[in-house]
Amino acid sequence: MPHLKKQLKITKLFRKGATNKHPEGCDELQEEVQKLEQKLQEKQNELFQIQRNNCRKKASFPKSKETPFVKPQKIVLTSSVETLKRNLELMSMLTGVEVQSYVADDHCCVVFHMQHEASSIVKHGLRIDMHSDGNEISKSTMPLGFNLKAVVEEFDKITRPRCLGAIRRALVAYYDRLQQYEALKELVRTEADLFKLLDGSHIEISFSAQSHEEEEDEHIQVTLMLDYRVYDIRPKTYCFKENELPEGVSEVLRQQCSVFKKKPLRKAFKEAFMNDVGPYRLVRQFGLRREEQQQKRPKRFRPNKNNYNNDDTFLPEDCTDQSDAEHYSE
Structure with a gap:
């Protein structure tokens, strides 16, 4: 009987405990615990992804970064200068006018290339003084008697392309007339x-x-x-x-x-x-x-003694033999 009472007490205690209410604030703590567990799970997933990516990088070979190609400035400058030289040579060949040197507010040297038939290369030059607004010639190598003044006086400035072209045209006419x-x-x-x-x-x-x-x-x-x-x-x-x-x-x-x-x-x-x-x-x-002097004179006949058929030279002994034969035949 005492054991039965004790058992009854235990069940009563359990029944009492089952019917007891939770203390206040417990629900809020449960929610915070769930949130913390959820954040912990997210952090664990992030850590897993980071570890996974690190393993992939270690397994794959590192790729070398491609450095951008930089064209050397010296090569670019040399190529540009050579192209400019070829263009200038082509222009001077086509127009016959070449600006050999130019210094601002000082002088301008112009060379005229002549292309007529001659035993040597013919060039003529002008040195134009830029102090007087480009309208004064300090030096020139024009041909003898060339009327440069008649050409220049039609223009305001000698350095203008039309004036230089006119000088070149007058030089061509000068040599053509000669x-x-x-x-x-x-x-x-x-x-x-x-x-x-x-x-x-x-x-x-x-x-x-x-x-x-x-x-x-x-x-x-x-x-x-x-x-x-x-x-x-x-x-x-x-x-x-x-x-x-x-x-x-x-x-x-x-x-x-x-x-x-x-x-x-x-x-x-x-x-x-x-x-x-x-x-x-x-x-x-x-x-x-x-x-009559230009006509070909007839060549003087010179017999070839080595060929009897072409040799009609008079030989006295032949004539003597022939006359003797005729004398004996008579």
Whole structure:
């Protein structure tokens, strides 16, 4: 019986404990505990991911970082300078004008490259003083007699590209006129007298002419005068000395010389006064003799004694034998 009572007491105690209420504030503590457990779980997951990533990095080989390529400045500068030099050489070849040196407010040196037929390279230069607004030439190497003043006076500044181009064009015309003059001089070396100014702006051709329509006409002395401007390669005007010509002949010759404005000097003179295009032609005093000298003379026959068939040289012994044979036959 005592054991039964004790057992009953224990069950009563349990029943009493089951029916007891939790103290106040316990729910709040439970919520905080749950939150802390949740944060702990999150931190454990983060730690796991970090450890996992570290293991992956150790397993994979480290990748080398690609350094960006930096082009050396020296190579870039050298390439740019060489390209600029080639462009300048090309421009000087095409235009014939090269700025050799330039110093602001001091001077400017310009070189003109000539490209006509010559035995050597021809260049001409100007040194322009920049103190006077670029309109004063301190030094120049222009050819003899070249009228630089006539070209420059048309422009305000010599350093302008149009002015430099005009000087180059005048130089080309200058050499072209001289070449035409030399070609004509070679054509009529003995038949005509030639005179020109240094720059070839005025040329006089004196020669004897005769009308091929009437062979009995006397020779007339003709002096043809050609005038060129500084940029011209064909004569701007042409005329004759009137006091040397009979009446009416000057007009005929003027019409006959119209070809001088279309063709070079040598071709024009040859067509006008040597090809019988017009009524008057050049009297060639030594032309025939010179042509005969140019013809090939017949070669003097020289027998070849080594070949009997080609040898017709007179030999006295052969003649004697032949005469003796004829004498004996008679």
